[in-house]
Amino acid sequence: MRTIIYVLLAGFLLMTAASAGEYQNHSLLRVGPLSDDLLAEFNQRGFDVVEELPDGVMKVVAAAGERDDLTAKYGATVEIDNLEEYYRKGLDPSKPMGGYRTYSEMVAQLIQFHEQYPTLTHLDTIGYSLEDRPIVAFKVSDNPDVDEDEPEVFFNGMIHAREPMTMEINLYTIQYLLEAYPYFPNVADLVNTVEAWFVPIINVDGYVYNETTNPGGGGMWRKNRQYNEDGSYGIDLNRNWSFRWGEDEAAGWSSDIPSSEVFQGTGPASEPETQVLQDFMNAHDFAVAINYHAYGGYYNIGTIMPLVPGNPDNRLFLPMTDTLHALTGYTINAYFRPNRGCGGSATDWMYGEQGTKKKTYSFLVEVGASFWPAAELIPDECVRHAPVNLYLMDHARYLADRPSRMVTTSFTGVFETVSECTPDYDRSAVFTNAGTEKPLRLVVSMVDSMAVPDWYTIESCSVVVNPGESVTVPIHLSPTDLLVFPAYEGSRYGVGSLRLVASTTDAEPVIDTMEYQVLLYMPVSDADGDGLDICRDNCPLISNVDQADADADGVGDVCDNCVATANPYQEDGDNDGWGDWCDNCPTVANPDQADGDADGAADACDNCPAVYNPDQLDSDGDGEGDACEFIAGDANGDRQVNVGDAVYIITYVFKGGPAPNPQAAGDANCDGNVNVGDAVYIVTFVFKGGPEPCYPSR
Ligand SMILES: [Ca+2]
Ligand SMILES: [Ca+2]
Ligand SMILES: [Ca+2]
Ligand SMILES: [Ca+2]
Ligand SMILES: [Zn+2]
Known part of the structure; x- marks a missing residue:
């Protein structure tokens, strides 16, 4: 397999120039507000609306072929004429793709991960693009070559070719899981009990096209590289999936006009990329999926099915969206474009298609604020989304046995955030058996991974609830022994779950069981294993049983960046590991704190580092000390x-x-010594017209 990929990659590097096609740049236009008639026509035409302002104004990313239409028919004004140029200017010109990895580099990275972690990873070509490039999937789990009976989660990026940050987020999460595995038991537990699959680039042809037309980055090609009958190129792969394909065409979210940026294709799953992904998901049992896009800063849980009033799955979606919002601060667009569906979108297919596979609780996220942010922003963006990916892996464990159909009941009471170090937690949950004809048995229990014996006490933990009746379940939780994983590295918070199960009391199959997730933010317990829970540990991530704190600033000595100076906030302006209050050169990073001449001025700050000059005098202010x-x-x-x-x-x-x-x-006489000869030399110079000191030797 590995050899094949190498050979294929070599081939593509040669192929790219030939497959470029006619190149046209994209523009950002401002449209509207439009009259109802004009809006209907606009929707029918199908444009890529990237932003909708409250007053009916829309911002549209338009291909060159659409620009004239927009200005002539809809009175659009051009905000940015050449988006490729605009984005390129914000990127580092010295780096290929402005610092984002190319398709080949992405594959090479996965190969490297696999070589480094062969027992935790599996690399697979799940199919080929229109132009015959491998679509590569990467699995992270223990026993990676076996499809174990474990919940599966699907992550992907770049179904749209101009959203490279989404590839980087996929790669970072892979790297985090693999590198954290030996050190964080909770991460290891996730990897061991969940099968995480990643497809960092779905639209490989589109991205390679951008690499070809804009090798410095900033390429704005979105669709795949299908040649359309009207001479245009490309199908929007996120309108081509076979769930409600083309259904909302008139509403404008997808289009049957080939040159449109949101062209849905000639039929459901007409494109090889779509077929490959649908086949892949049908062959697996993904409980959860998240589809990474750029940009916007929000989540979208599908446009057609989820969160329609009365959908019983709302109670499963809502705590998940609450958590996503809590982890990134992104908003939840449950009703994005209420009057327009998103026919043929991946997110809708994943959840809505329940015949060829079980439903997948699927999310779309639009990350960041640009198609091509400067590459320096990649690490921050990746770190922002890693906790979401870990959470979704954790949560998949409770959705793996998800029922294929739901009965109508309701459950209220304990969805909330618990603040740091809350000593005890008393809440109640109300369960109502509404709309069913059967008595239900309500069982409240901890999920398996949380099964720490004295973690909680729950009364009435198994009760029968008749149709139309409600019961109140008191819940007492103590955070002392919580077993949760940190929301991010070093975080004092974690995400835990409590499962309340309502099942029928007769002998019906387990398929009628209902499960409820209750998400609790709790302080992580004794993360460093030194016997002190995190609320009391003065160095929560480094074991320090003695809790020594010489300067009594609340920061344990093993964590303290100024052990002998009280500095509770640990400021370290130059980030060299020495707190500003004890750093011998607080403005220049000098982790070694060296002071070669022992004058108290660190070498990094010393205006004369080889000469003892504690006064640091510099009479002429040129930065070089008088002593030098x-x-x-x-x-x-x-x-x-x-x-x-x-x-x-x-x-x-x-x-x-x-x-x-x-x-x-x-x-004075430059003979290498200071002795009486120098005094004589100076006297001769001053009183008898002798040569200047050191003249002419210097
Ligand atoms: Ca500690
Ligand atoms: Ca200190
Ligand atoms: Ca410092
Ligand atoms: Ca010095
Ligand atoms: Zn997108």
Whole structure:
């Protein structure tokens, strides 16, 4: 497999130029508000609306072929004429793709991960694009070559070719899981009990096209590279899936006009990329999926099915969206474009298609604020989304046995955030058996991974609830022994779950069981295993049983960046590991704190690092200390050469007076020593017209 990929990659590097096609740039236009008639026509035409402002104004990313239509028919004004140029200017010109990985580099990275972690990873070509490039999927789990009976989660990016940050987020999460595995038991537990699959780039042809037309990054091609019958190129792969394909065409979210940025294709799953992904998901049992897009800063849980009033799955979606919002601050667009569906979208197919596979609780996220943010922003963006991916993996464990159909009941009461170090937690949950004809048995229990014996007490943990009746379940939780994984590295918070199960009391199959997830934010318990829970540990991630804190600033010595100086906030402006309050050079990173001449001025800050000059005098203000700019013969350092220097030398040599500083300043005749000869030389210079000190040797 590996060899095949290498060979294929080599081939593509040669192929790309030939497959480029006619290149056209994209523009950002401002449209509207439009009259109802014009809006209907606009929707029918199908444009890529990237932003909708409250007053009916829309921002549209348009291909060159659409621009004239938009300005002539809909009165659009051009905000950014050449988006490719606009984005390229924000990228580092010295780096290919502005610092984002290319398709080939992405594959090479996955190969490298696999070589480094063969027992935790599996690399698979799940199919081929229109132009015959491998669509590569990557699995992270224990026993990676076996399809174990474990919940599966699907992550992907770049179904749209101009959203490279989404590939980077996929790669970062893979890397995090693999690197954290040996160190964080909770991450290891996730990897061992869940099968995480990643397809960092779905639309490989589109991205390679952008690599070809805009090798410095900023390429704005979105669709795949299908040649359409009207001579245009490309089908929007996120309108081509076979759930409600083309159904909302008139509403404008997808289009049957080939040149449109949201062209749905000639039929459901007409494109090889779509077929590959649908086949892949049908062959697996993904409980949860998240589809990464850029940009916007929000989640979208599908446009047609979820969260329609009365959908019993709302109670499963809502706590998940609450958590996503809590982890990133992104908003939830449950009703994005209420009057327009998103026919043929991946997110809708994943959840809505329940015949060829079980339903997948699927999310779309629009990350960041740009198609091509500067590459320096990649790490922050990746770190922002990793906790979401970990959470979804964790949560998939409770959805793996999801029922294929739901009965109508309701459950209220314990959805909330618990603040840091809350000592105890008393809440109640109300369960109502509404709309069913059967008595239900309500069982409240911890999910398996949380089964710490004295973690909670629950009364009435198994009760029968008749149709139309409600019961109140008191719940007492103590955070002392919570077993949760940190929301992010070093976080004091974690995400835990409580499962309440209502099942029928007769012998019906388990398929009529209902499960409820209750998400609790709790302080992580003794993360470093030193026996002190996190609310009390003065160094929560490093084991320190003695809790020593010499300067009593609340930060344990093993964590303290100024062990002997009270600095509770641990400021470290130059980020060199030494707190500002004890850093011997707080403005320049100098982790070694070296001070070679032992004058108290660290070498990194010293204006004369090889000469002892605690006063750091710099009379001419040129940054070089006076001690380094000495005048030959100026033994006493008063910036003049006169008889006083001769006296100074005599005093030094014969009477144990202070040495010239630097020594060389006293060496008036430049013979390498300071002795009486230097005093004589100075006297001869001052009174008898002798040569200048060190003249002519310097
Ligand atoms: Ca500790
Ligand atoms: Ca301190
Ligand atoms: Ca410092
Ligand atoms: Ca010095
Ligand atoms: Zn997208």
